[in-house]
Amino acid sequence: MKKYQVTISFEMGEDFNELIPPHRTYINFLINKEIIDQYVVSIDSQQVWITLNAGDAAEVEKILEKSPLARYWSYQIYELFVWDGQHYRLPAVQPN
Numbered sequence: 001m002k003k004y005q006v007t008i009s010f011e012m013g014e015d016f017n018e019l020i021p022p023h024r025t026y027i028n029f030l031i032n033k034e035i036i037d038q039y040v041v042s043i044d045s046q047q048v049w050i051t052l053n054a055g056d057a058a059e060v061e062k063i064l065e066k067s068p069l070a071r072y073w074s075y076q077i078y079e080l081f082v083w084d085g086q087h088y089r090l091p092a093v094q095p096n
Contacts (some may be wrong), residue, residue: 003080008048019068
């Protein structure tokens with residue numbers, strides 16, 4: 001599996017708010033299946049950032065297209081080369 005970063009721009013349409021609950025159900029499903037690592041939304045900038053695991057970019061597109069909100073999105077998919085952060089490190093040793 002490869003890691004991908006997806007940057008999504010969206011515009012809120014008429015029924016956008018009604019589609020949020022089924023969209024969240026889908027996102028939660030993907031998080032529980034360990035397909036999505038991180039899901040971040042900014043209402044101010046109307047952007048979403050998703051880090052996910054997939055075989056290739058075409059698989060990422062198939063995953064994105066299943067969201068109830070997909071028709072409001074334009075997005076870019078980037079394959080990641082390095083993935084690092086605090087949550088991926090061993091805890092600091094604290095002597096007694």
